[in-house]
Amino acid sequence: MMLVPRRNSFDLFDDFFKNDFGTKGNQNLMNTDIKETKDKYIIEMDLPGFSKENINISLNNGYLEISANVEKKEDNEEEKFVRRERFYGECSRNFYVGEEIKEDDIEAEFKNGILKIDIPKKEESEKESKTKQIKIK
Secondary structure: OEEEEOOOOOOOOHHHHHOOOOOOOOOOOEEOOOOOOOEEEEEEEEOOOHHHEEEEEHHHHHOOEEEEOOOOOHHHHHHHHOOOOOEEEEEEEEEEEEEOOOOOHHHEEEEEOOEEEEEEEHHHHHHOOOOOOOOOO
């Protein structure tokens, strides 16, 4: 199995060169590394400026969705921004993790602006056979 980002667009070439891989929001956020070891996948995602309480991770139909939001602070009328680059809003990423993982054993940790998710693989004995015999009538 391979972790594959979910595609939100039908234009394959534009998506390939933009490298957005299903990111909603600012394209510079949620930069992700995915590693594979013998017994698990490890996702490490940059989420600077976010707090743990504003990050949501869910698993739905084989897709791992990670979303995060930062609420905009009220502007002070006495201050005028000359330039504003800090992100406020919501962003999300989706990754197809399939069915060959131990859903109940997924663990996540958020430290120093980096979200780390460990996704254990099922052992060979736990994997269901994909072969199904069809009887001929």
